[in-house]
Amino acid sequence: MSSPDPLQAKLLADDLLARYVRCLDDGDLAAWPGFFTDPCIYRVTHRADDRAGYENALIFADSRGMLRDRVNAVENVSVYEPHGYRHIVGASLIEKVDGTLIDASTSFLVARIMQDGETSVFATGVYRDRIDISGDEPLFAEKIAVMDSERVDTLLAIPL
Amino acid sequence: MEGFDLVPEARPIWRDGDYSHIPFWVYSDAANYEAELRNIYKGPVWNYLCLAAELPGNGDYKTTKIGETPVLVVRGEDGVVRGFLNRCSHRGALLCLEPRGSVKRLTCVYHAWSYDLEGNLKNVAFEDGADGRGGMPDDFDKSRHGLRPIEVTEFCGLVFGSFDPKVPDIETYLGPESVRFLKRALGKAPLKLIGRSTQVMHNNWKLYLENVKDVYHATILHLFFTRFRLNRLGHEGGIIVSESGGHHVSYSKMDAERGNQDYASQDIRSTGEGFSLNDPSLLDSIDEWEDGITVQIQSVFPSLVIQVIQNSIAVRQILPTAVDRTDLNWNFVGFEGDSEEMTRTRVKLNNLVGPSGYISLEDGAIGGFVQRAIRGVEEDSGVVRMGGDDVTTVDYRATETSVRGFWKMYRGLMGV
Known part of the structure; x- marks a missing residue:
């Protein structure tokens, strides 16, 4: 795909994000790594660490293989009470278009639904995405989920 | 008879010197929690x-x-x-x-x-x-x-505080072995903070501290560790319990060949095969310790845990926020002068720990499972008798000696 105009970029980002959160909310974790390029960057961090420039992340991956390992662990190894997410994403703000790379910022709110139905706001924050549209379909070359809070209730198993 | 004499409608008798049977009311009793804030946190501790x-x-x-x-x-x-x-x-x-x-x-x-x-x-x-x-x-x-x-x-880049002017100096408080291992973990250069996080746990603070001291669960609940043979109970290592009982160090040396047969015969979930990493660079490490120890978990009564897993280093603070709620503050650290490669290695390995950690996320939930299950039946008690009833340092790890050590120091300070 050639370099998109701003409206095209926005539609591409919105569509990719809509499909991404549907994948997570449907619990189709096996498909999740397929939303990324290989290599890629996936990080979950929070605003205070981000502003301080700290390198660490709650989750860090720099390859599709590492994302697959996360899925394998979440689905087959880690022990936790079954729960699901519902992501609500805001309108994507296109920060920059550089050839076939689109930088977008998008607010998210993630509700966590426990097996007894208890539903709570689990995380809010912003996705800082770099979307690569050079291939057959747009993919995340970089996805940084910056949570607003540094507090995580109980555990963060399923990715944001 | 083992354990408690059960007195209907009353608290069981907690025999003096019994660190092997833990009455469940200690995790949920509001008055006891208030007494802990006075006698432990405001007491002669760091x-x-x-x-x-x-x-x-x-x-x-x-x-x-x-x-x-x-x-x-x-x-x-x-x-x-x-x-x-x-x-x-x-x-x-x-x-x-x-x-x-x-x-x-x-x-x-x-x-x-x-x-x-x-x-x-x-x-x-x-x-x-x-x-x-x-x-x-x-x-x-x-x-x-x-x-x-x-x-x-x-001490070693850590700042400690106490309400009690009569608290012993920090090295006396820790004891020589805890001092030695704190220096091993944190003492080689000034610390550099590389990230923080807080994990909110729905359980009494003691359940988390006991969990940290409990080597028995580590390779059973946290399957990831065992599947990758990072840590098995049969690996060379040991548990050091301080004289006071309150502090502990558990350490092990990774050895891919040792201790695997034992797991196959235990009917536990840890042994499943067929799990391998697509990207093993997650576990890449740089030898910065030069003593063969790959895992060091250390606790300092009542609020500190130090963890060194190869190059993953965290300083964890345990803070009670209510009788049945605890904040775990994670500080991920490296050292001043770390190369970019070293920092990247720490960041990758830190996927193992924290609220999303492959070998630690379960600990955010397991205390809550206990807290919920004891509700209304606090007349009963748990048992920590692995490795006997003593509070001693041992050169093996199939034991709950350091959990019993916790209760030794706790009962002394609380007068219960």
């Missing part, structure tokens, strides 16, 4: 407060808690780190409202009383009244209304 690296400059402060009591730690104009209650001596309002910052003076938002960094009250707004009327009486003496100090000490 509470972890912050990293010295979080206060690099004069005037830098950090707020935290001892038990549930807000305290502040500040580096003075003379470079000395001091601790105070985070409370104005006028009406008792919180003095510093932010988690960290840098100040010349500490000024209360309520009535603008201000203090220097040594806690001396320097300014009282309208001390001489307004328009020649009112103001403080002549016998009001500012020097008697400074901030209430707490004891503060530093």
